[in-house]
Amino acid sequence: MTPAFEKVRQLLRGLPGLGHRSAERLALHLLVERPAKLAPLLEALGAATRAVRRCERCGNLAESPACSVCADSRRDPAVLCVVENVPDLMALERTGVFRGTYHVLHGRLSPINGIGPGELNLARLGERLATEPVAEVVLALGNDIEGEATCHYIRESFLAGRMGTKVTRIGFGLPSGSGLTFADAETLRSSLEGRRDVGG
């Protein structure tokens, strides 16, 4: 191992989903085995760094102030689906049945990992609920303890006493502890269609 290689390996290891073996494999692949792949990758990363940002309204991935969902005038602003992250949003989009808009929290309440309300995209959610004509909030968060606690928090903090807004929950029937991302499209479609009313 050389010092420069070690530095790259360390940085890769800090990325989600990469253990030390896969970080090492990736670093070797890009730096030694297939260096030709590196230049286009660096260029794409550079371009993306300049172009990709959060949608100002919902937090989704975007290349302009509004993401593709928010820019689509056929999407129904009356139904707002709260998700934990962008991959969950993409998983729900793949089902093709949801026609409302999203709100991406970029995480969930997790005291064990030091994630509190201030770390999540919650203030913007409050603003949207105050200004947009939302008739139903779909809480599409994982059904483990942290997902449940995040749902309770949103209901208590933003939806309590809000007349005329239906609150529904999906995440039921999915393997316990796993996020929406790991559920197949058919499972997600049926949980969306069978979403249950959990009151305001």
Place this chain on the structure above:
Amino acid sequence: MRLTRVRAADFRNLSFADVDLDAPRVFLLGPNGQGKTNLLEAAGLVTALRSFRVTDIEPLVRLGCAEARVRVDLDLGAEGQACVEVTLAKGARRAKVDGTPVASAAELVPRFPTVVFCSDDLRLVRGSPGNRRRWLDLALSGTDPAYLRDLRAYTRALESRNALLRSGQADDAQLEALERAMAEPAAGVAAARAEALADLAPHLRGVCDLAGFSGLAELTHRADTPADRLAEAWRSGRRLDRQTETTRHGPHRDDFDILFGGRDAATHASEGQQRLLVLALCLAQLRRADQRAATPPVILADDVLGELDEERRRAFWSAIGDTHQVVATGTLPPPEGAWKIIEVRDGAYHPRV
């Protein structure tokens, strides 16, 4: 069900082990600290991906290794063979059955039942409430998938609430959200414990009768706070919980009473009676597990008989009968009977021929 072969890599201090267990009764024999219990612990993962010694994964992975791997081959009688592969890494337990990943550990519970008798059990009567809770948790995790799910969820919730209390940012809104999420698994855990103890009591009396034990044994669940009052206890306890940085109420503070002849066995039974009472509890646990499992559970007995005399040891093994495979450890050779003996030294396993 029978365990036929256990392989472990980077598990505890074992770099690699491959042990043939294909016999109705297997005895891992050797001095303490040689690796007998490690192998038993590895085998026990098939039921719920849970160690009978520790709750964390970290101590199970060999120092300096990214993950521990355990592979257990099983003979399921009429249903053929199965192979359970377990991978333990920091923060993750995964399993495959015959190459197919399982979604949750609870799925394994009814398929690959084991019952663990462990040397810690000897502290059951006189030990702390924590000893009794651990015993009950382990017994129920091996028989009730719903209990395993509730217990894991509750434990995670409790760790979350305590982390929040320690962070100094524990506002009412966040505590309220967590407490609401905790309520359901907490109620599930408490109800299952009370029910299991009520289930165990007649089995325990049956075993005591057989052993000619005079005096009626009873078990009663003692909840720290009744489930329907937990939400209120958490809410009104927040101020003090913030000061102590810990959750002072909930099923993690439950205990149960072991009564013998109507009185607390810890103070009113002799030391000899207490030891026999613990063995009777193990047998009662086995009878309850038998009633709930589709296939006779494998018994994993970790040095449970201690220094008991030969006659008592023989009586214990014969009380178990011959419908279960037994994999036991001990420092003294087992009493006569058809045991496959494996000598364990320095993490190496040598079948005695």
